[in-house]
Amino acid sequence: MASDLETRVDEIAPDIYRLSTWIPGITEHGFTFNQFLLTGDEPFLFHTGQRFLFPQVWAAIERIVPLNRLRWISFGHLEADECGAVNQFLAAAPHAEVIHGPLAIMVSLNDMCDRPPVAAPTEAAHDIGGHSLRFIATPHVPHNWEAGLWFDETTSTLLAGDLFTHTGQCPALTESDCVAPALEAEAVFHATGLTTNLAPTLTRLAELDPTTLAIMHGASFHGDGAAQLRGLSDGYAGLFGAS
Numbered sequence: 603m604a605s606d607l608e609t610r611v612d613e614i615a616p617d618i619y620r621l622s623t624w625i626p627g628i629t630e631h632g633f634t635f636n637q638f639l640l641t642g643d644e645p646f647l648f649h650t651g652q653r654f655l656f657p658q659v660w661a662a663i664e665r666i667v668p669l670n671r672l673r674w675i676s677f678g679h680l681e682a683d684e685c686g687a688v689n690q691f692l693a694a695a696p697h698a699e700v701i702h703g704p705l706a707i708m709v710s711l712n713d714m715c716d717r718p719p720v721a722a723p724t725e726a727a728h729d730i731g732g733h734s735l736r737f738i739a740t741p742h743v744p745h746n747w748e749a750g751l752w753f754d755e756t757t758s759t760l761l762a763g764d765l766f767t768h769t770g771q772c773p774a775l776t777e778s779d780c781v782a783p784a785l786e787a788e789a790v791f792h793a794t795g796l797t798t799n800l801a802p803t804l805t806r807l808a809e810l811d812p813t814t815l816a817i818m819h820g821a822s823f824h825g826d827g828a829a830q831l832r833g834l835s836d837g838y839a840g841l842f843g844a845s
Contacts, residue, residue, distance in 0.1 A: 612774035631770035643731025644673035678763030679746035706748035772821035
């Protein structure tokens with residue numbers, strides 16, 4: 603039952619908090635579902651979690667800031683674990699708005715969200731007062747046409763979504779390699795779209811030179827994020843002939 607699950611809160615970069623719920627029974631080692639809260643003048647939530655996790659995620663946010671201060675909600679793409687609870691958050695946080703790429707808004711979010719969504723800037727960064735966030739469209743990477751990620755220029759943190767997914771009950775932050783565990787998980791889930799966009803997109807993300815990778819499923823990473831992204835690209839090329 604959801605009430606038996608614990609959502610942990612850890613700061614993984616300055617004023618960036620990982621809200622993590624480990625759920626057993628998904629693979630033999632279990633699986634983490636992580637949301638990320640960026641505090642500042644206009645707090646920003648990346649991922650909402652599924653609807654059944656809303657009480658836990660709400661309570662975790664309240665340990666950091668009052669939920670009614672939440673200003674922005676975003677996610678990588680449309681999937682229950684990414685945005686299932688979005689309308690519950692919109693109802694509980696009266697000033698919050700969903701922000702995403704124009705494609706996601708056109709295809710789904712105008713219809714799905716109980717409050718009209720806002721288009722992410724395509725040229726400038728999105729300043730939330732304490733974090734400067736740049737939206738990066740990543741169609742079909744790792745999956746879904748409307749996929750997109752955010753890079754916090756202030757802390758050099760890439761909100762990496764489903765990239766580097768790995769299983770198990772993990773520490774909040776690691777400096778260990780995330781590529782090998784991600785490729786092991788890929789062999790189980792086959793979740794990545796092996797399109798011509800894959801390697802160029804990973805290269806473009808590596809050029810941001812992130813020092814923290816906020817990973818949705820598994821431990822977040824601190825260190826040479828560019829090397830991890832290039833290693834992931836090489837791993838896909840080796841396993842699947844993607845280039």
